[in-house]
Amino acid sequence: MLGDQFALFVSSVVDYAIFMLDPTGVITTWNEGAERIKGYRADEIVGKHFSIFYPLEDARNGKPDWELEVARREGRYQEEGWRVRKDGTRFWASVVITAVRDETGRLCGFGKVTRDLTEQRAQEIQRNVERDREAMQLRAHAERMADLERTKTEFLNLASHELRGPLTVLRGYNSMLEDGSIPPDQVPAVARILDAKLAQMDLLIEQMLETARLEHDSLELFRDRFDLGDVAQEQLDVFRPLAQGQFFVMSGTDVPLVVEGDRARIGTIIANLLDNALKYSPEGGEICVTMGCRDSMASVSVRDHGLGIARDHLPLLFTRFGRLPTEHNVTIPGTGLGLFLCKEIAVRHGGDITVRSAPGVGSEFTLTLPVTTG
Ligand SMILES: Nc1ncnc2c1ncn2[C@@H]1O[C@H](COP(=O)(O)OP(=O)(O)OP(=O)(O)O)[C@@H](O)[C@H]1O
Numbered sequence: 001m002l003g004d005q006f007a008l009f010v011s012s013v014v015d016y017a018i019f020m021l022d023p024t025g026v027i028t029t030w031n032e033g034a035e036r037i038k039g040y041r042a043d044e045i046v047g048k049h050f051s052i053f054y055p056l057e058d059a060r061n062g063k064p065d066w067e068l069e070v071a072r073r074e075g076r077y078q079e080e081g082w083r084v085r086k087d088g089t090r091f092w093a094s095v096v097i098t099a100v101r102d103e104t105g106r107l108c109g110f111g112k113v114t115r116d117l118t119e120q121r122a123q124e125i126q127r128n129v130e131r132d133r134e135a136m137q138l139r140a141h142a143e144r145m146a147d148l149e150r151t152k153t154e155f156l157n158l159a160s161h162e163l164r165g166p167l168t169v170l171r172g173y174n175s176m177l178e179d180g181s182i183p184p185d186q187v188p189a190v191a192r193i194l195d196a197k198l199a200q201m202d203l204l205i206e207q208m209l210e211t212a213r214l215e216h217d218s219l220e221l222f223r224d225r226f227d228l229g230d231v232a233q234e235q236l237d238v239f240r241p242l243a244q245g246q247f248f249v250m251s252g253t254d255v256p257l258v259v260e261g262d263r264a265r266i267g268t269i270i271a272n273l274l275d276n277a278l279k280y281s282p283e284g285g286e287i288c289v290t291m292g293c294r295d296s297m298a299s300v301s302v303r304d305h306g307l308g309i310a311r312d313h314l315p316l317l318f319t320r321f322g323r324l325p326t327e328h329n330v331t332i333p334g335t336g337l338g339l340f341l342c343k344e345i346a347v348r349h350g351g352d353i354t355v356r357s358a359p360g361v362g363s364e365f366t367l368t369l370p371v372t373t374g
């Protein structure tokens with residue numbers, strides 16, 4: 001009675017394929033789980049050899065018989081591997097084959113329990129993919145942190161190096177003022193030099209702060225409407241007295257070029273372009289500032305007749321600390337932050353900065369910004 005109930009139970013289990021094989025591997029019983037997992041009804045599979053469930057290459061290599069041999073010798077065989085359903089599709093199976101012996105020890109056959117682990121395997125693969133992705137994100141984060149660390153060190157090195165220059169000048173003039181070696185009539189001229197040095201230090205500190213804001217994504221742009229021509233004119237007025245052998249010429253359209261954005265920062269972009277035009281044309285010459293408008297983009301170009309830029313160096317221009325490794329740059333001060341910041345800010349306004357340059361001939365940097373309509 002109990003045996004009947006147990007047989008009934010086995011036959012109705014649906015999550016596991018549970019069936020018997022005779023000592024040669026021929027299927028003798030079949031349950032509901034087996035039908036569900038493998039797709040065969042009892043009447044079409046009982047009497048067939050169980051190697052039918054194996055991928056062709058495994059069956060050809062004698063794997064099924066080898067498994068029975070292991071079960072015969074060890075009592076059981078267990079593995080996870082590919083099996084084949086009636087419709088030819090594969091599934092990932094957990095398999096246990098147990099040798100069944102009567103009380104005299106004679107082998108009556110094998111009990112086989114198979115479970116379909118395809119879903120678990122898919123989940124595991126998915127988990128692995130997610131783990132890999134997390135590991136990749138962690139690695140990227142670690143690299144970013146290392147990059148930030150390097151940037152910080154570069155910042156500190158640059159700040160100390162670049163600030164030391166103007167500081168030395170300030171200290172020198174201060175001690176001359178202290179011991180009275182500057183005649184009173186020269187004090188205004190000295191004050192102007194000190195002013196310029198202080199402005200240099202201010203600019204450097206501002207550039208560092210802006211770069212830090214960019215790093216932390218905390219750069220907030222103001223939104224004003226203004227005439228780009230006015231801003232260019234203002235900056236020209238600031239830079240004109242700083243020319244040493246260079247002279248500025250402004251040309252282009254007289255109509256207002258109304259753009260929208262952070263007026264002070266757009267001013268800084270033009271200031272950087274003018275500063276570079278002066279710094280990198282040590283022999284002097286014309287610096288032409290041209291206003292223009294094309295395809296709804298307003299533009300300011302600053303063209304110098306200076307050192308120019310080698311083609312190989314162009315990709316370095318807009319990178320952080322991207323000073324070019326030229327012989328002139330050894331004596332020309334700079335941090336290599338100017339154009340990097342200019343480009344970032346231009347792009348955040350929906351604009352850009354482009355460059356055309358030839359070594360020994362000169363360079364032209366162009367800032368473009370969308371024109372505001374309406
Ligand atoms: N008009 C130009 N002509 C030739 N080279 C230029 C010109 N403008 C920039 N460069 C080159 O590009 C480099 C990067 O310019 P960028 O303005 O970013 O830095 P910088 O002038 O060196 O320092 P700063 O941060 O003080 O502006 C410069 O070091 C210089 O070698």
Ligand SMILES: [Mg+2]
Binds near residue numbers: 272275276334
């Ligand atoms: Mg510069």
